[in-house]
Amino acid sequence: MKSIITISREFGSGGREIGKVLAEQLGIPFYDKELLEIASKESGICQELFVKHDESSTNSFLFSLVMGNYPVTADGRINPDMPLNHKIFLAQFDTIKGLAEKGPCVIVGRCADYVLKNMPNVINFFISGNIIEKKARILERYDIEKNKAEDFIRKTDKRRASYYNYYTDMKWGEAKNYDLCINSSKTGVEGAVKLMKDYIAIKEGAAL
Amino acid sequence: MKSIITISREFGSGGREIGKVLAEQLGIPFYDKELLEIASKESGICQELFVKHDESSTNSFLFSLVMGNYPVTADGRINPDMPLNHKIFLAQFDTIKGLAEKGPCVIVGRCADYVLKNMPNVINFFISGNIIEKKARILERYDIEKNKAEDFIRKTDKRRASYYNYYTDMKWGEAKNYDLCINSSKTGVEGAVKLMKDYIAIKEGAAL
Numbered sequence: 001m002k003s004i005i006t007i008s009r010e011f012g013s014g015g016r017e018i019g020k021v022l023a024e025q026l027g028i029p030f031y032d033k034e035l036l037e038i039a040s041k042e043s044g045i046c047q048e049l050f051v052k053h054d055e056s057s058t059n060s061f062l063f064s065l066v067m068g069n070y071p072v073t074a075d076g077r078i079n080p081d082m083p084l085n086h087k088i089f090l091a092q093f094d095t096i097k098g099l100a101e102k103g104p105c106v107i108v109g110r111c112a113d114y115v116l117k118n119m120p121n122v123i124n125f126f127i128s129g130n131i132i133e134k135k136a137r138i139l140e141r142y143d144i145e146k147n148k149a150e151d152f153i154r155k156t157d158k159r160r161a162s163y164y165n166y167y168t169d170m171k172w173g174e175a176k177n178y179d180l181c182i183n184s185s186k187t188g189v190e191g192a193v194k195l196m197k198d199y200i201a202i203k204e205g206a207a208l
Numbered sequence: 209m210k211s212i213i214t215i216s217r218e219f220g221s222g223g224r225e226i227g228k229v230l231a232e233q234l235g236i237p238f239y240d241k242e243l244l245e246i247a248s249k250e251s252g253i254c255q256e257l258f259v260k261h262d263e264s265s266t267n268s269f270l271f272s273l274v275m276g277n278y279p280v281t282a283d284g285r286i287n288p289d290m291p292l293n294h295k296i297f298l299a300q301f302d303t304i305k306g307l308a309e310k311g312p313c314v315i316v317g318r319c320a321d322y323v324l325k326n327m328p329n330v331i332n333f334f335i336s337g338n339i340i341e342k343k344a345r346i347l348e349r350y351d352i353e354k355n356k357a358e359d360f361i362r363k364t365d366k367r368r369a370s371y372y373n374y375y376t377d378m379k380w381g382e383a384k385n386y387d388l389c390i391n392s393s394k395t396g397v398e399g400a401v402k403l404m405k406d407y408i409a410i411k412e413g414a415a416l
Contacts, residue, residue, distance in 0.1 A: 010384065128384040175381050176218065176336040180403070181389035191410040195388070198406050202399040 001026050003200055004100045004119060006112040008126045008164075008172065011156035012134030014184050015127040016108055018192045023106040025193065026200075032108035035095060042098070043091035045084075050092075053085045055109060055163045089167055109160070113177065114168040123203060125196055126173065126181040133185035179203070209234050211408055212308045212330045214320040216372075216380065219364035220342030222392050223335040224316055226400045231314040233401065234408075240316035243303060250306075251299035253292075258300075261293045263317060263371045297375055317368070321385065322376040331411060333404055334381065334389040341393035387411070 005022065009015020016032050023030035031038075036054060040047035089111075096115045099105055100122070113124040129137075135149045144152055164172035175181050180199045184192045213230065217223020224240050231238035239246075244262060248255035290298075297319075304323045307313055308330070321332040337345075343357045352360055372380035383389050388407045392400045 126383050126389075173383050175334050175383045175386065175389035176391075178383065178389065179391045179394060181334075181383035181386065183384075183387045186387060186411050187407070194410065195403060195406055198403055199395070202402065203394050 001028065001104050001200065002121055002204065003104055004116060004122045005104075005106040005196075005200075006116065006122060006124045007106065007108045008113060008124070008178065009108065010128045010134065010173070011153050011160070012138045013127045013129035014137060014189055014192070018127055018184060018189050018196075019106045019108045021189055022193050022196055025197065026104070026106075028103075029099075029105040030108075031099060031105060035092060035099075035107070035110060038099070039088075039091045039095040042095055043087075045088060045091060049084065050088055053088045055160050056085065111164055111167050114164075114170065123180075123200060124178045125199075126175075126178040127192065128173070128181060128183050130183065130185040209236065209312050209408065210329055210412065211312060212324060212327060213312075213314040213333065213404075213408075214324065214330060215314065215316045215333045215335060216321060216386065217316065217335040218337055218342065218381070219361050219368070220346045221335045221337035222345060222397055222400070226335055226392060226397050226404075227314045227316045229397055229401050230404055233405065234312070234314075236311075237307075237313040238316075239307060239313060243300060243307075243315070243318060246307070247296075247299045247303040250303055251295075253296060253299060257292065258296055261296045263368050264293065319372055319375050322372075322378065331388075331408060332386045333407075334383075334386040335400065336381070336389060336391050338391065338393040 005019070005026075005028075007015050007019045009018075019032065020030050033054075036050040037047055039045075040050050092110055093115050096107060096110065096112050099107065100112075100116050100119060113122070116122045131150065131153070134153055138144065138153065139146060139149055142152075161172040164170070170177045180196065182192045182195055187195065213227070213234075213236075215223050215227045217226075227240065228238050241262075244258040245255055247253075248258050300318055301323050304315060304318065304320050307315065308320075308324050308327060321330070324330045339358065339361070342361055346352065346361065347354060347357055350360075369380040372378070378385045388404065390400045390403055395403065
């Protein structure tokens with residue numbers, strides 16, 4: 001296994017669990033929320049701020065206009081006046097690149113597919129699911145009222161899509177951006193992991 | 209194998225060939241352009257018209273307004289004054305349903321996933337590909353100038369997306385609409401077929 005694996009996922013699809021099982025079976029490191037702690041340590045920005053801004057973007061038109069003034073200073077360093085969520089994105093960007101350069105691993109969310117798109121050995125997965133199974137999954141894991149579950153899913157995915165679409169030139173959840181997209185509602189966690197391992201084996205030419 | 213397989217595909221991704229090989233290996237019928245001939249025979253509408261309107265929609269706002277008057281007559285029959293491309297869509301719709309009711313088969317394109325969405329034993333695949341491999345594939349198969357290939361791909365996919373989005377309530381190429389989406393550029397035809405067979409086995413509970 002020489003590949004870096006990224007997993008994008010709908011909320012409630014089990015993407016995190018699938019990624020964790022895959023990483024365990026492949027014997028490689030797994031990063032999801034773990035990324036926030038590493039990026040915080042590396043950047044010196046307090047971890048609470050990473051959690052607060054995790055996969056969230058400010059999408060106002062005005063904000064984008066303002067942003068035009070901030071990207072980098074004349075000598076190429078990140079402008080210290082850059083808004084915080086952009087600093088956080090860039091710190092995560094650096095952390096993801098650094099982790100991928102160390103060797104095979106599984107990274108969940110946070111535009112990792114985009115960050116690593118120029119590396120040749122990256123495999124990008126997307127995990128979706130049907131609303132019934134996604135609702136059941138989040139009701140098991142979050143303290144949330146049953147009749148609010150669907151809205152919670154919709155809003156979380158909207159936030160993830162908006163973060164992704166804001167920071168990349170691609171659209172979140174479009175099949176063409178990924179190597180393999182799996183609906184986990186019909187495969188379960190183990191089935192999805194098996195398909196991913198099959199894909200990795202085919203791509204790496206190890207087996208057909 | 210009890211499943212009905214639908215395959216949606218980007219132009220040049222090899223979706224037709226992949227579907228054909230899958231159908232052969234599963235020993236079930238395969239329908240792509242073959243559908244047009246069957247639908248023509250069943251509906252009495254001349255086959256040339258099916259070819260001309262194949263996966264094409266008229267997307268003008270005016271046309272949609274006009275369409276409002278046409279869907280069915282008061283007694284539920286298709287209005288004979290309905291525009292031709294809508295008659296053709298409905299004839300294909302009936303043909304696809306009829307074929308699926310006969311038993312397992314592979315159907316390529318033509319909104320078959322949408323037409324069959326209330327059948328429980330349907331599996332929907334989407335095949336995408338990278339532009340370099342898609343260009344190479346169509347240059348092998350079509351008499352087209354090299355510098356026009358990319359534009360030809362873009363326009364054909366735009367037409368397919370527009371046809372799909374016009375007749376269904378879903379968006380063509382969004383991962384969440386399909387059970388499994390495969391980028392064929394890295395798997396090749398055989399690799400994609402293997403992944404589909406793995407998915408079918410997992411879904412049908414035959415193997416893990």
